[in-house]
Amino acid sequence: MNVEDLYQEIILDHYRERHHSGLREPFGAEVHHVNPSCGDEITLRVALAGDEIADISYDAVGCSISQASTSVMADLLIGRDIDDAMALYDEFLEMMNSRGQATPDEDRFEDAIAFVGVSQFPARVKCALLGWAATRDAVARAQTAETQSSETQTVDTQTGETRAATTDLPTPPQEAS
């Protein structure tokens, strides 16, 4: 494993200049996610417009991987159809669990292809997923709010099954605390 694979220029560029950073109005849901092992935090807002993610904005502290990943994700998901965005989340998750073996489609992943290098470092996978998991959670909550449902449930856009409107962060190896 080479540390240069981890810190590719794309990642460092996004770390230095985080796209869509700073909380914006209007929004349909706001969530707060943390990575308990290192204390990285994100407050993230999602605005939906029909079947589309109209906006994602966030305020986050954390390492270069978590910051760059959130920046890349916001670029990718803003303006995207919700179902397709959630499909892309699943594909990103699959890539992050590939231990460097995935060969992502550059046209679909754009700058997110750089994170295949991160998947070689299991301890850092959680960093790359922080913003994505927050977005998935926020989208689910925004959908729930829109349907005016009294119970906190939503329909999984992939499987059609009903589930609680919170997302579980996938759990790569944890640092002891």
Place this chain on the structure above:
Amino acid sequence: MSRYDVEAIRADFPILQRRVGQYPLAYLDSANTSQKPQQVVDAIAQHYLQHNANVARAMHVLGAEATESFEGARSRVARFIGAASPDEVVFTKNASEALNLAANTLGSRLRPGDEVVVSVMEHHSNIVPWQLVCERTGATLRWFDVTDDGQLDLEAAESSGLVNERTKVVSLAWVSNVLGTVNPIRTVADWAHVVGAVMVVDGAQGVPQRPTDVTALGADMLAFTGHKVCGPTGIGVLWGRLDLLSDLPPFLGGGEMIEVVRMEGSTWAPPPHRFEAGTPPIAQAVGLAAALDYLDGIGMDAIAAHETDITQYALEQLARVEGVRVLGPGADADRGGAIAFTLEGVHPHDIMQLLDSRGVAVRGGHHCARPLHDRFGVQSSTRASGYLYTTRAEVDALAEALDHTRQFFARGRGSARRSRRRHSDAAVGGGA
């Protein structure tokens, strides 16, 4: 005293000969866990290969040998910390469990209106158990603040009457796992004792680094862990004054901790067995005893002097690295071996990763002390911590790797703003 021979000590630790890629390992994460000498590993192997049996209940030869080793380890621990009797030594699985044991048993005496005092520099293990027990009993949790140079703020505590007639327990780290601050336990213990409160000390960092005498320290209870004193994981210690332990209810229920069990109710064994439900960490106790033999063989005074020397040297070297800010006490203070710092513009996780790529093992994060980081206005920090086997060359490797890290993350910075890249020149496999 003969000169401290760090190379001879290192020869007992095979892992220190390891390389990480093309670099020799520089293990600077001993506050997290210490490395183990051959002697400890051999003692554990010998126990399992020649003497293994359950303790106390097995009456055969092996059972007698295992029991003798296990209880012998208790005596060994008692001697190491200056306890009045082996009966004051309770084995747990780690320091966290020891502190939970203290919190839960002392918690049986807490009522609404009572106060428990900790500090903002505590490890989460010395905060959360007290939060839980306060929540359950209606007692109030209060805490010492720290000064900007990372010392316990005794003045503020005194003027605000932090320790008062409502205080039932004061629980403090002896040595901070982040800042390396050495707390004035004796002074605070005297305050606690004046108001009849119990003084609990988290010795997880202090016991490995300094000669320990529980009486001189002023503690009523002291928690520490085996794996930070060159012993195995899976064993911790709660020392308590025998009259105090005798007065406390059990923590966990099960085998070994009872006197008579009837369906209508049971009675408890005296300490220490009252607090040791189920099969204890037997091989780990054997390993811990071997570790304490090892440390005493070198001498805790000599180890403490080496720790001070290497810490001073590390502080000097870190001061030379551009952008480094050390949190907590400076070189002129009496301090422990943990050095937490920030490097301007680089997140601790990224620092840790870059240092790791050069064989330098440190910890990045909040080190299970988030309130302390909040107090210093930083989200997290990087921590380097040496021990009896740490060399100046390893500290030099740290300083060089930090310089490299600073340059690595500074590359490209300040150049013309880049347009967003969607090209394959930096794509997968394009890295060096």
